[in-house]
Amino acid sequence: QVQLVESGGGLVQAGGSLRLSCAASGSFFRLGVMGWYRQAPEKQRELVATITGGGRTTYADSVKGRFTISRDNAKNAVYLQMNSLKPEDTAVYYCNAEGFTPYKSVYWGQGTQVTVSS
Numbered sequence: 001q002v003q004l005v006e007s008g009g010g011l012v013q014a015g016g017s018l019r020l021s022c023a024a025s026g027s028f029f030r031l032g033v034m035g036w037y038r039q040a041p042e043k044q045r046e047l048v049a050t051i052t053g054g055g056r057t058t059y060a061d062s063v064k065g066r067f068t069i070s071r072d073n074a075k076n077a078v079y080l081q082m083n084s085l086k087p088e089d090t091a092v093y094y095c096n097a098e099g100f101t102p103y104k105s106v107y108w109g110q111g112t113q114v115t116v117s118s
Helices: none
Strands: 003-007 009-014 016-026 031-041 045-053 057-059 067-072 077-082 091-100 104-108 112-117
Touching: 003 091, 003 104, 016 031, 016 091, 016 112, 031 067, 031 077, 045 077, 057 067, 057 112, 077 091
Parallel strands: 009 112
Antiparallel strands: 003 016, 016 077, 031 045, 031 091, 045 057, 067 077, 091 104, 091 112
16 A cells, blocks of 8 residues: 655645645555646546656646646655746646556645645
């Protein structure tokens, strides 16, 4: 089992920055792809960014150039640096990770609220 705990959400004005963190713990051999998703009210959950263990990244078009995903494999952690935030970035942000125990499963954090005021 893998437990994911997010932190770093909050309220920020448009144009501001926030940094989300997600720490993984539990019994697993290794973590695979880790990522961030978000869900705004009355909308479906959507991919924000992912990162492989080797550091390969992907981003949603809406956040390219503004958000940066990174990870620290030694700490089993993934981060999301969010700059130039917009009101439309307001959502609950969820951490996601592939955990090998040794069988692969997908795990989710509980979510952290990000609110961007105009």
